[in-house]
Amino acid sequence: MPRKSTNDNKPIKPNARRGTKEKVDLQTNQVDSVEPAPSAKNRKIPNSENRVIAPGVSVDGTRELKKQNASTSASSVSPVPPIKKTRGTKTRNSGSTPATNPKRRCIETDVDEQDEKENTTTIAKNVSKYTLYSHSKYWLPRNIQFPIGLTHTPFHVGLPLDTFAEVISRLTILPLNGFPERAKKGVHHLRPGARGLTARSPTATIEAYVGSKPDQEYMDKDDREELMWSAENFEIHLEQEGSMNKKGLFYNDIEKEYLFPIWRQFEGRIPQEVALQKLMTNGYDVAVALDCIDECLKTLPQKLIAPSTAQVQVLEREIVKNRNKIDLGKIQNTIMRNYHISEVFNYYIHFCRFFDFDNDEAESEDHHLNVRIACNCLEPMCRQLNFEPRYACSNCTKTLRTHQLPADQLCLICSAYKTITGETRPAQNVVFDEDDIIKIKLWDTKFKKTDRFDFEKWFQKRKNKDYKSLKLTQEEALMLNFEKLDLNDEHNSLGSQIQSMLQPYILPHFSHCQCQHSGGIPVGSPNFGKTKFSEEEERAFVATIIQTPRNIKAAAAVLNVEEELVEVFLNKYKAGNAVWKDLGRVKVHSYSARQVLPPISPPPLIPRD
Secondary structure, rough: OOOEEEOOOOOOOEEEOOOEEEEEOOOOOOEEOOOOOOOOHHHOOOEOOOOOOOOOOOOOOOOOOOOOHHHHHHOOOEEEEEEEOOOOOOOOOOOOOOOOOOOOOOOOOOHHHHHHHHHHHHHHHOOEEEEOOOOOOOEEEEOOOOOOOOOOOOOOOOOOOOOOOOHHHHHHHEEEOOOOOOOOOOOOOOOOOOOOOOOOOOOOOOOOOOOOOOOOOOOOOOOOOOOOOOHHHHHHHHHHHHHHHHHHHHHHHHHHHHHHHHHHHOOOOOOHHHHHHHHHOOOOOOHHHHHHHHHHHHEOOOOOOOOOOHHHHHHHHHHHHHHHHHHHHHHHHHHOOOOHOOOOOHHHHHHOEEEEEEOOOOOOOOEEEEOOOOOOOOOHHHOOOOOOOOHHOOOOOOOOOOOOOOOOOOHHHHHHHHHHOOOOOOOOOOOOOOHHHHHHHHHOOOOOOOOHHHHHHHHHEEEEEEHOOOOEHHHHOOOOOOHHOOOOOOOHHHHHHHHHHOEEEEHHHHHOOOOOOOOOOOOOOOOOOOOHHHHHHHHHHHHHHHHOOOOOHHHHHHOOOOOHHHHHHHHHHHOHHHHHOOOOOOOOOOOOOOOOOEEEEEOOOOOOO
């Protein structure tokens, strides 16, 4: 088990001398010098500040990668191999931070057996909330859960005050409500399996079963499990309503009239199981559940904010450079300082849905990521719709505004409610996030126009004015790339550089690929990936193409297939093939290329430095 010093200060500085052996007391952290050991088996680093140094860590926090000499390899104390950490795996009592595990050797310590036994329990309690992280000088506490509710609470890794003191001194950093204290860095811990220490047992200790006695402590505790959906209860409800024969129709209506608007409006923030639980607790009434679905935001994780352009630029370089060994902990420490580790993971997954490498061997930092749009032409839930965000909905914001918006300016929740019931959604106690409340108030008091796009431009322009005057909130300061800020740039002032860096990089929920509208074969089509044709299909294609020469669009319409499939047929059966024996002098292989439409709502391009 990882061990932790009882003194939560900085790691001690090892002495440069060799051959000196010292004895460390884990209870008092006192170091007693003894005679130099003739063998390298029990070699130690002196401790001059009465603090235990982390095994394998030098004074500046870097790992020592010294070769193991013959005497050490012949030692009677067999080394315990380090725990191998693979991408995407979790360590016990730690967050889900995938990290690489470079080969390293830990510094040996000589610990009395009695001292070790007495401190095992204490050390285990102190260390369990930290994650082993091989790339950082310290290990940060990484809770895999992040704040819930309507108020945004950022993470706080800390600004590089010493390295960029001159730049930070010119900024006016405004306090932010709810801004947490800087994450306390954990001291270096003794790695599991360090020599001279007892390795953690791979087998869990299970308490003896004492039987199901009603007076046990756990019997009085509330059950942590909660029912999200019950098909049996739903069938009982249908039987009571006399609609059991319409069971399939009800499920279809739930998906189209209930789950679909929730998924599109909240962009996946409300999971389907939570939405189904809300429907179940409201008597399977879709209209009632839609009216109060926003109450779920109070108990769900906080809204994921958009990163800055500077953060995305560094994130792209990190992904390209380490494409096969992404370290989310390192990304949090150096790039996304204001994101909790689970938010880093969620955004990384969402980011990779839109971008891919420009080649298969992207090992150089000169390479960039290319936009990748997944095909969703045949997915009904991804059809193109026009609706307003909730802060711009005239019905949702009617109690918070003095200047009302046009009545037809509705969100998808209010539109779905009106479609189902034929009436306007009551919307009496609508739940908004903190940032939505700010936008509603500013729109109502400062910006009198009703067009949402004009308001969004004005809102961002208002922020840019503060950026140029070097006024930043505490969270915005964490979103800068201080290494790129140049105080001596004559053509680009510090304010202009900060304004450019802090522009929000907003990824869409998804993009409409328009493959089908461009004549392509969409994913899910029976013709997707088709390269072989039967004899009957060959005759039909040949006859139709001869009747409509050089016009693949007309041929596709007659054959009731995609234009791309006609292109596949012409590329497979070249001129001179036996199928074209009745072609004569008609030329069919020369045709105008079909127009490929660009995707709708694509991700914005990542600015280049």
